[in-house]
Amino acid sequence: MKHENIEKLIQKALDREISEKEEQTLNAHLAQCPECQQFYAEMIQTEQSLSTLVEVFPEYTFNDRVLRKLGLRQAFSWRRVVPVGAAAWAASLLLLAILPWPQALLRKLATSTPAVVRFFDNAGIVVASLGDVLGPFVRTTFNLQYALFGLITMILTLFVFSRVIKKEAECKY
Amino acid sequence: MRDDKKQLAHLIKQALSSDEAACQKILNLYKGRIFSYIYRMVRNYHDAEDLTFETFIKCFGALPSFDVSRPFSTWLFTIAHNVTIDFFRKSKQEYEYFDERHAVYDDFVEEHEKKRKTEKIDRALAKIAPLDRELVILFHREEYSYQEISEILSIPISTIKTRLHRARKKLRELVHNE
Numbered sequence: 366m367k368h369e370n371i372e373k374l375i376q377k378a379l380d381r382e383i384s385e386k387e388e389q390t391l392n393a394h395l396a397q398c399p400e401c402q403q404f405y406a407e408m409i410q411t412e413q414s415l416s417t418l419v420e421v422f423p424e425y426t427f428n429d430r431v432l433r434k435l436g437l438r439q440a441f442s443w444r445r446v447v448p449v450g451a452a453a454w455a456a457s458l459l460l461l462a463i464l465p466w467p468q469a470l471l472r473k474l475a476t477s478t479p480a481v482v483r484f485f486d487n488a489g490i491v492v493a494s495l496g497d498v499l500g501p502f503v504r505t506t507f508n509l510q511y512a513l514f515g516l517i518t519m520i521l522t523l524f525v526f527s528r529v530i531k532k533e534a535e536c537k538y
Numbered sequence: 539m540r541d542d543k544k545q546l547a548h549l550i551k552q553a554l555s556s557d558e559a560a561c562q563k564i565l566n567l568y569k570g571r572i573f574s575y576i577y578r579m580v581r582n583y584h585d586a587e588d589l590t591f592e593t594f595i596k597c598f599g600a601l602p603s604f605d606v607s608r609p610f611s612t613w614l615f616t617i618a619h620n621v622t623i624d625f626f627r628k629s630k631q632e633y634e635y636f637d638e639r640h641a642v643y644d645d646f647v648e649e650h651e652k653k654r655k656t657e658k659i660d661r662a663l664a665k666i667a668p669l670d671r672e673l674v675i676l677f678h679r680e681e682y683s684y685q686e687i688s689e690i691l692s693i694p695i696s697t698i699k700t701r702l703h704r705a706r707k708k709l710r711e712l713v714h715n716e
Contacts, residue, residue: 376703380684404710411710414659415678420570421577423587428565431594437558 371401379412453525454518546610554601565594568611572618575675578660579622579668589625593618609686615676616690626668633668662712670705673698 374391377383383391395402432438552560572593577586596617604613626633663671676682676690684695691698 372707376706379706380699380702407710407714408706411659411706411713412678414657414713415674415709416681418574418578418657418659418675418679421574422570423573423590427569427587427591428562430591431565431598432558432561434591434595435556435561435598437556437561 368398368401371395371398372404375401375405375408379408450522450526454522547606550601550604550606550610553598561598568614569594571611571680572614575615575672575680576618576622578663578675579672580625581664585625589621590618593621596621611680612682612686612689615680615682619672619690622672631668635667658713659709662709665712666705666708670701670708673702674705674709677702 371391371394374383374387377387378391395405429438549560549563553564569590573586573590576589576593577583580586580589593614597614600617604610623633625631663674666674672691673687676687677684682690684698687698688695
């Protein structure tokens with residue numbers, strides 16, 4: 366059989382369209398023709414390397430870009446995040462100041478161990494001296510408990526921030 | 539490699555109601571395949587990213603008219619192909635024939651090499667006509683049938699076969715004589 370015809374059979378084999386009879390003819394020829402054998406081996410090798418071509422990815426911000434364009438996601442903006450954080454801080458401070466039970470709980474917690482008392486006494490001094498600068502309102506409202514309130518509201522605010530930032534980060538991958 | 543029809547139909551339904559998570563899942567499922575295909579076609583990372591972006595924007599825009607009985611990935615690759623063809627037309631690059639000028643200023647191999655060890659086959663692919671490259675990728679990498687490739691590219695199966703056979707032979711030469 367001519368080499369040209371064998372090449373056609375090899376192409377058919379790579380197309381997965383070769384019949385059983387044609388495959389037998391091809392194998393019989395390959396067994397006795399080293400030239401065609403080498404050609405066939407190289408074609409198979411090329412085909413295998415094609416199927417293992419690596420997948421390439423766009424930049425990690427790609428999803429974010431698409432979702433923003435589709436109007437499904439807003440751009441990260443400190444203008445949006447800062448008011449949210451500030452509102453969370455103010456609301457939690459207000460709640461802690463108004464509700465009686467958190468004050469009682471915090472007072473109990475703050476006086477339960479001497480180390481905690483010492484820590485909050487010192488914190489209270491710092492906050493009180495800050496109050497001297499900031500005016501009579503701050504001086505009368507900020508005391509030992511409010512130092513602890515500050516700590517809690519800071520945690521709450523960080524939580525709100527982390528939710529916003531997590532949402533931003535989810536789109537990266 | 540093939541579409542999971544049930545999962546996709548559900549995702550498409552959610553994406554149609556502007557569900558951000560569903561759109562994100564569709565992006566994660568297909569962006570690698572679409573980007574790799576376009577990247578190997580245009581051989582420039584930034585152009586490939588812009589064209590992949592355009593493909594997905596068009597895809598989500600046309601999603602209401604998508605016929606769910608059709609394979610989603612074939613439809614998506616049709617959009618990617620049309621976007622790529624437009625790019626070739628606008629940048630006055632040859633699509634059906636290999637243009638030596640673009641091989642000289644080809645940053646595909648260079649950029650790719652920076653990131654990972656370039657395979658011989660990638661270097662060989664960059665040296666054949668874009669249309670042949672496209673056929674090789676769709677048939678061997680994406681495992682589409684001749685019928686599916688014919689639908690994606692809107693060219694007859696006989697043309698696809700002739701060009702693919704020639705492309706394979708050329709690739710063998712390039713890989714083994716490098």
